[in-house]
Amino acid sequence: MSLDAVLSRIDTDLDASLDRLLTLLRIPSISTDPAFKAHCAEAADWLVADLQSMGIAAETRPTPGHPMVVGHVDGDGPHLLFYGHYDVQPVDPRALWDRDPFDPQIQDTPRGKVIRGRGAADDKGQLMTFVEACRAWKAVHGQFPCKITFFFEGEEESGSPSLVPFMKENAAELTADFALICDTGLFDSRVPAITTMLRGLLGEELTITAADKDLHSGMYGGAAINPIRVLSRIIAALHDDRGRITVPHFYDGVPEISDDLKAQWSELGFDARHFLGGVDLSEPAGESTFSALEQIWSRPTCDVNGIWGGYTGDGFKTVLPAQASAKISFRLVGDQDPLVIRENFRAMVRSMLPPDCTVEFKAHGASKAGAFDTSDPAFEAARQALSDEWPDAAAFIGCGGSIPIAGHFANMLGVTPMLIGFGKDDDQIHSPNEKYDMESFHKGIRSWARVLSALAQK
Amino acid sequence: MSLDAVLSRIDTDLDASLDRLLTLLRIPSISTDPAFKAHCAEAADWLVADLQSMGIAAETRPTPGHPMVVGHVDGDGPHLLFYGHYDVQPVDPRALWDRDPFDPQIQDTPRGKVIRGRGAADDKGQLMTFVEACRAWKAVHGQFPCKITFFFEGEEESGSPSLVPFMKENAAELTADFALICDTGLFDSRVPAITTMLRGLLGEELTITAADKDLHSGMYGGAAINPIRVLSRIIAALHDDRGRITVPHFYDGVPEISDDLKAQWSELGFDARHFLGGVDLSEPAGESTFSALEQIWSRPTCDVNGIWGGYTGDGFKTVLPAQASAKISFRLVGDQDPLVIRENFRAMVRSMLPPDCTVEFKAHGASKAGAFDTSDPAFEAARQALSDEWPDAAAFIGCGGSIPIAGHFANMLGVTPMLIGFGKDDDQIHSPNEKYDMESFHKGIRSWARVLSALAQK
Numbered sequence: 001m002s003l004d005a006v007l008s009r010i011d012t013d014l015d016a017s018l019d020r021l022l023t024l025l026r027i028p029s030i031s032t033d034p035a036f037k038a039h040c041a042e043a044a045d046w047l048v049a050d051l052q053s054m055g056i057a058a059e060t061r062p063t064p065g066h067p068m069v070v071g072h073v074d075g076d077g078p079h080l081l082f083y084g085h086y087d088v089q090p091v092d093p094r095a096l097w098d099r100d101p102f103d104p105q106i107q108d109t110p111r112g113k114v115i116r117g118r119g120a121a122d123d124k125g126q127l128m129t130f131v132e133a134c135r136a137w138k139a140v141h142g143q144f145p146c147k148i149t150f151f152f153e154g155e156e157e158s159g160s161p162s163l164v165p166f167m168k169e170n171a172a173e174l175t176a177d178f179a180l181i182c183d184t185g186l187f188d189s190r191v192p193a194i195t196t197m198l199r200g201l202l203g204e205e206l207t208i209t210a211a212d213k214d215l216h217s218g219m220y221g222g223a224a225i226n227p228i229r230v231l232s233r234i235i236a237a238l239h240d241d242r243g244r245i246t247v248p249h250f251y252d253g254v255p256e257i258s259d260d261l262k263a264q265w266s267e268l269g270f271d272a273r274h275f276l277g278g279v280d281l282s283e284p285a286g287e288s289t290f291s292a293l294e295q296i297w298s299r300p301t302c303d304v305n306g307i308w309g310g311y312t313g314d315g316f317k318t319v320l321p322a323q324a325s326a327k328i329s330f331r332l333v334g335d336q337d338p339l340v341i342r343e344n345f346r347a348m349v350r351s352m353l354p355p356d357c358t359v360e361f362k363a364h365g366a367s368k369a370g371a372f373d374t375s376d377p378a379f380e381a382a383r384q385a386l387s388d389e390w391p392d393a394a395a396f397i398g399c400g401g402s403i404p405i406a407g408h409f410a411n412m413l414g415v416t417p418m419l420i421g422f423g424k425d426d427d428q429i430h431s432p433n434e435k436y437d438m439e440s441f442h443k444g445i446r447s448w449a450r451v452l453s454a455l456a457q458k
Numbered sequence: 459m460s461l462d463a464v465l466s467r468i469d470t471d472l473d474a475s476l477d478r479l480l481t482l483l484r485i486p487s488i489s490t491d492p493a494f495k496a497h498c499a500e501a502a503d504w505l506v507a508d509l510q511s512m513g514i515a516a517e518t519r520p521t522p523g524h525p526m527v528v529g530h531v532d533g534d535g536p537h538l539l540f541y542g543h544y545d546v547q548p549v550d551p552r553a554l555w556d557r558d559p560f561d562p563q564i565q566d567t568p569r570g571k572v573i574r575g576r577g578a579a580d581d582k583g584q585l586m587t588f589v590e591a592c593r594a595w596k597a598v599h600g601q602f603p604c605k606i607t608f609f610f611e612g613e614e615e616s617g618s619p620s621l622v623p624f625m626k627e628n629a630a631e632l633t634a635d636f637a638l639i640c641d642t643g644l645f646d647s648r649v650p651a652i653t654t655m656l657r658g659l660l661g662e663e664l665t666i667t668a669a670d671k672d673l674h675s676g677m678y679g680g681a682a683i684n685p686i687r688v689l690s691r692i693i694a695a696l697h698d699d700r701g702r703i704t705v706p707h708f709y710d711g712v713p714e715i716s717d718d719l720k721a722q723w724s725e726l727g728f729d730a731r732h733f734l735g736g737v738d739l740s741e742p743a744g745e746s747t748f749s750a751l752e753q754i755w756s757r758p759t760c761d762v763n764g765i766w767g768g769y770t771g772d773g774f775k776t777v778l779p780a781q782a783s784a785k786i787s788f789r790l791v792g793d794q795d796p797l798v799i800r801e802n803f804r805a806m807v808r809s810m811l812p813p814d815c816t817v818e819f820k821a822h823g824a825s826k827a828g829a830f831d832t833s834d835p836a837f838e839a840a841r842q843a844l845s846d847e848w849p850d851a852a853a854f855i856g857c858g859g860s861i862p863i864a865g866h867f868a869n870m871l872g873v874t875p876m877l878i879g880f881g882k883d884d885d886q887i888h889s890p891n892e893k894y895d896m897e898s899f900h901k902g903i904r905s906w907a908r909v910l911s912a913l914a915q916k
Contacts, residue, residue: 032773090771096671158773199676203774212738213554214889217761218657218859221789222753224734225743228762228784232693239687276681276814280670283813285683295680303675304686305777310764311785313548315490315616316661316822318787318860319763319888326686327769329776331679355741356734364774401676402776430777431672 002140003453009136010445017132017445018106018115020050024086024124025104025117031066031087032158040066040154043086047152050131054138058150061170063162066154070173077146077456078378081176081415083405084127084183085156088119089430096432106438113438122429125436126182126421127152129444133452136445145456149176153405156183159203159365160404167412178378178418178455179409182448184399185423186440187268192386192394192447194379195419197297197371200332201402202341203364206231206349207325210357214310215320225356227324228309234352235326238302243287245302245330247345253335257298265293268395278426297398301331327364331400338366367404372417378455382418385450389443420451460598461911467594468903475590475903476564476573478508482544482582483562483575489524489545490616498524498612501544505610508589512596516608519628521620524612528631535604535914536836539634539873541863542585542641543614546577547888554890564896571896580887583894584640584879585610587902591910594903603914607634611863614641617661617823618862625870636836636876636913637867640906642857643881644898645726650844650852650905652837653877655755655829658790659860660799661822664689664807665783668815672768673778683814685782686767692810693784696760701745703760703788705803711793715756723751726853736884755856759789785822789858796824825862830875836913840876843908847901878909 010017029043030036044060044067051058051071058071066087091101099105104117115125137145151174155162167174184195208227215224240246272284272292286295295301309324311317330345332338346361353359374396386394399419406417422444428434468475487501488494502518502525509516509529516529524545549559557563562575573583595603609632613620625632642653666685673682698704730742730750744753753759767782769775788803790796804819811817832854844852857877864875880902886892 032775033771090769090773090775092769092771093672157775201676201776203776205774210739213886213891214551215737216859216888217759217763217787218659218789218857219883219887220737220754221761221787221858222744222757222759223730223742223750224737224739225741226761228765229693229697232690232762232765235687235690236694272681279673279678279682281668281682281814283683284681285812285814286680292681296678299680301675301680303679303684303776303778304690304768305675305775306768306770306779307686307690307782308766308770310762311548311550312764312766312783313491313550315548316663316785316787317490317548317615317763317888318659318661318761320761321763324765325770327774329675329679329774331676354743356739356743399676400679401674425677428671429677430674430775433671 003449005140006136006449007446009140010132010449013136014442017128018441021115021125021128021441022104024128025119026102028102029087029154030090031155033090037066040087044069044152044154047086051150054135056150061166063166065162068154068166069150069152071150073144073148075144075147078178079147079149079176080178080180080455081149081151081174082130082180082182083151083153084130085123085153086127087154087157088124089122089157091118091432093432098433114435115438115441116433116435118434120434120436121423121427121440122434123156123183125441126423126444129422129441130180130182130448132445133448136449137452145452149174163405164408164412167408171413175413176415179415181403181406181417181419182421183403184401184419184421185425187395187397189424190391192390193397194383194386194394195399196374196396197398198369198406199300199400199402200336200338200367200369201404202330202332202338202366203327204329204342204345205325205327205362205364207323207360208353208357209323209360211322214322217318217320220320224320225354226320227357228321230354230357231307231309231324231326234349235304237352243285245300247341247348249344250300250341253337254300255334257294265297275425296400298333300333300336302328304328331402333369336369338368342366367402368407370407370410372406372410376416379418381454382420382451385454386420386447389447389450420447422447461907463598464594464907465904467598468590468907471594472900475586476899479573479583479586479899480562482586483577484560486560487545487612488548489613491548495524498545502527502610502612505544509608512593514608519624521624523620526612526624527608527610529608531602531606533602533605536636537605537607537634538636538638538913539607539609539632540588540638540640541609541611542588543581543611544585545612545615546582547580547615549576549890551890556891572893573896573899574891574893576892578892578894579881579885580892581614581641583899584881584902587880587899588638588640588906590903591906594907595910603910607632621863622866622870625866629871633871634873637873639861639864639875639877640879641861642859642877642879643883645853645855647882648849650848651855652841652844652852653857654832654854655856656827656864657758657858657860658794658796658825658827659862660788660790660796660824661785662787662800662803663783663785663820663822665781665818666811666815667781667818669780672780675776675778678778682778683812684778685815686779688812688815689765689767689782689784692807693762695810701743703758705799705806707802708758708799711795712758713792715752723755733883754858756791758791758794760786762786789860791827794827796826800824825860826865828865828868830864830868834874837876839912840878840909843912844878844905847905847908878905880905
C-alpha cells in the first residue's frame with residue numbers, strides 16, 4: 001500500500017484536519033472540575049461521531065467519572081491500540097491567558113505557526129495526529145492499515161480514577177500487540193523520540209487545622225499557633241540543603257544511572273542553560289550532584305503544586321487563619337513504591353505537628369515509574385519511520401512526566417507500550433497560553449502514517 | 459443634669475437603637491475591596507443623616523479613599539472627640555458563615571442574645587453605643603452634655619491611608635481635650651476596661667517569582683526552582699525554635715515588663731487554657747519564656763495572615779508555579795520602629811533568595827505601639843463611671859491589637875486618647891459569624907452615658 005499517497009493526502013487535507021481539531025478544542029473538557037462534567041461528555045461524543053464518520057465502530061462507555069471512548073476496526077497484521085485523552089487541565093490563572101483558552105486560534109509567531117488554546121498540545125492535538133493519519137489512510141486505501149483499537153480517556157488530568165477498573169473489566173477487548181500512546185514530546189525540533197522511561201507520580205493534599213475558626217491576630221497573635229507557619233516548616237523540611245528529599249526511606253528503589261545511559265544522554269548535547277533559559281531561569285535547582293537532564297529524567301522529585309491559607313484577597317486582613325493547605329506531588333523513578341512513600345510522608349508530617357494541630361490528607365493518585373522494553377524489532381522500525389519524517393534521527397529518551405497508563409498496559413495486560421509524541425518544551429502545557437506547533441501537528445500526522453506503515457508490515 | 463433619666467431613656471429606646479444598628483449593618487462597607495466602594499459611601503451618608511437627625515452639624519468629607527464623617531455640637535465643659543470606624547472586614551471564607559453576613563439578626567444563644575453580622579462588634583455596634591448615648595442625652599435634656607466632635611473613618615480595616623493626611627489638614631478642628639475611641643473590649647463579661655497599651659502593626663505582602671510562567675512539574679520538576687518552597691523556607695526561618703522572631707534587630711526597643719505590671723496582670727486571673735480553649739486550642743504557642751497574657755499584651759509577634767501560590771482548586775494539577783505570595787504582619791510593642799523593621803525584614807528575605815528568584819514587596823501600613831498616659835483625673839472618673847455600670851470594677855489593661863489612631867491623636871494633635879469598648883473575646887471579629895452581645899450594646903450605651911456625665915463635670 002502506498003505511503004506516499006497517504007502523506008500527500010495528509011498535506012492536502014491539512015486545513016480540514018485543523019478545523020476538526022479547533023472544533024474539539026472549543027469544548028472545555030476540564031476533567032478535574034465538576035462544573036465541566038457535561039463538556040467532558042460532549043468531547044467524548046464528538047470523538048465517537050468523528051470515528052464513526054470514518055466507518056469505525058465507536059461508542060462511549062460510562063464510568064463512575066467521565067466516559068471512555070472505545071472504537072475498533074478489524075484488519076490483518078499486528079493489533080495496535082492507540083491511547084489518548086480528551087480531557088484538559090484547568091485554565092487558571094485565567095488572567096495570564098492572552099485570549100479565551102477555549103477559543104483556539106492559529107497564530108503566526110517568529111518560530112512559525114502555532115495552534116493556541118487549552119488542550120492544543122495536551123492532549124487533543126496529539127490525539128488527533130493519530131486520528132487524522134488513520135483518516136488519510138482510509139481515504140486513500142479504502143481501509144485501515146491493520147487491526148486498530150482506539151481508546152480515549154477523559155480523566156487523565158485528574159488522576160484517572162476509572163482507568164484501572166475499566167481496563168480490568170475490559171481486558172480482553174483492550175489487549176493488543178502494541179499500545180501506541182501519544183502524550184509525550186520530541187527531543188527537540190529536529191529530533192523525534194520514542195520515550196522509554198517515565199517517572200511515576202504520587203499526589204498528596206494536606207490541610208493543617210489549628211483553632212476552630214479564623215482568629216484576630218491582634219487578639220490571639222503570639223499565643224495561638226499559626227497553621228501557615230506549621231505548614232511552611234513542614235514544606236521547608238521536605239528537602240535538605242543539597243536538594244535531597246528527607247521523607248524517610250524515600251530513595252529506596254531509586255536505581256543508579258548506568259554509565260551507558262549517562263554516555264548516551266551526554267551525547268544528546270542537552271543544554272541546561274538553554275532549557276531553563278526558555279522560562280527565564282538559569283540554574284538547575286535540584287540535587288547538586290546530578291546534571292539537569294539526570295534530575296529531570298531519572299531522579300525523583302518533590303514539588304509543591306499549590307498552597308493556600310488565610311486571607312488572599314486585595315488589601316490586608318490581620319487574620320490568624322484556622323487552616324492552611326497544600327498540594328504536593330512526588331515524581332518517582334525505578335522501583336520506588338508510591339504507597340510506601342505516601343505512608344512515610346504522612347508519618348513524617350504527623351511527627352512534625354505541634355500541639356493543637358491536626359492534619360487531614362487527601363490522596364491524588366499513585367503510580368510507579370516505568371522503563372519499557374524496546375527489544376521488539378517494531379521499535380527499531382518505528383524509530384526508522386520517525387527518522388524518515390524529521391530532520392535528524394529519532395532517539396529513545398527518558399521523560400520527567402508520568403503517564404501511568406503506559407505501566408498499566410505493560411503490567412496489567414502484557415501489552416508493550418510505545419510512546420511517541422510531538423510536543424515541544426515550550427508548549428506551555430498545564431500553563432496559560434498553551435500551544436501546539438503547526439509543525440508538530442502536521443509532521444505528527446505524517447509521522448503516524450509512517451509508523452503505521454512500518455508496523456503494519458511487521 | 460439627671461443621669462438616671464438618660465439611662466432610663468436608653469432602656470426604653472433599646473429596640474429603636476437596635477433597628478438603627480441593623481440598618482447600618484446591612485450596608486456592606488468593606489473598605490479593602492474596591493468592589494464595595496459605593497457601599498462605604500452609603501454607610502458614611504447614613505451616619506451623616508443619623509447625626510443630622512439629632513441636630514448635629516455633620517457632613518462627609520472626601521479623601522482619596524473612603525470619606526470621613528465629621529460632626530460637631532457645641533457645649534460647655536471639656537471638648538470630647540469620639541472616634542469610630544464604619545468600614546468592616548471582608549467576609550471570606552464566606553462558606554463558613556451560617557447566614558448572609560450583611561443580613562444581620564438578633565439571635566438567642568445559651569449565653570444570651572447576640573447581634574450577628576459583619577461589623578456587629580467591629581466597629582459599627584461599638585460606634586453606635588456612643589451615638590445612642592448622645593441621642594438619649596439629647597432626648598432627655600434637649601442638649602448634649604458638653605462640646606462633642608464626632609469623627610468616623612471608613613478605612614480602618616484597610617490601613618487608614620487617608621487618616622494622617624486628613625488629621626494634619628484638619629488639626630485645629632479635630633483637637634479636643636480627650637479622644638474617646640470605641641474599638642476595644644471588656645476585660646471579661648464582668649470587668650469593663652480602659653485600654654492603655656496597644657501593640658503597633660507592620661503589614662507586608664511579598665511575592666516571590668521564579669520562572670516566567672507556570673511550568674509542568676514533570677517536564678521541569680527537579681531542575682526548576684519552586685517558589686512555594688522558597689517562600690516556605692523564608693516563613694519557617696522567621697521564628698527560631700523558642701518562638702523568637704529572627705529578623706535582625708527585631709527586638710530593639712522592646713521593653714521589659716515591669717514587676718508592677720506583671721503583678722497587676724497576674725491578679726487579673728487570666729486563664730490561658732480557658733482563653734485558648736474557646737477556640738479549640740490548649741497550648742500557648744509563642745515565646746516559651748512568657749505567659750500567654752504577656753505574649754498577647756506586651757510581646758511583639760510575627761504572623762502569616764495569608765499564603766497562596768500554584769493550583770488551589772479542586773482536584774490536582776501538577777503545576778510548578780511561577781510565583782508564591784504571602785501576607786505577613788508584625789505586632790509591635792514599646793519603641794520598636796516599624797519602618798526599620800520593614801527594611802530589616804526585606805533585607806532578610808532578599809538574603810534568603812536562591813538564584814533565579816526575585817521578590818516584590820507591598821507595604822500595608824506601619825504603626826508604632828502606644829502606651830498612654832492615665833494621670834489625668836478624667837481617667838479615674840471614667841473608670842468609676844464604668845465600674846458603676848458593670849458587675850466588677852473597671853481595669854486599665856493592655857491589648858494585643860493595634861489602633862494606630864490612638865497614637866496619632868497623642869503624637870500629632872496632643873490629644874489624650876481614652877480607649878473604652880465593650881467587645882468580648884468570642885465576638886469573632888475578622889472571622890465568620892461575627893457577633894456583638896446584646897449586653898455589650900445595651901450596657902455599652904449606658905456606659906457611655908455614665909462616662910459622658912462623669913467627664914462633663916470635670
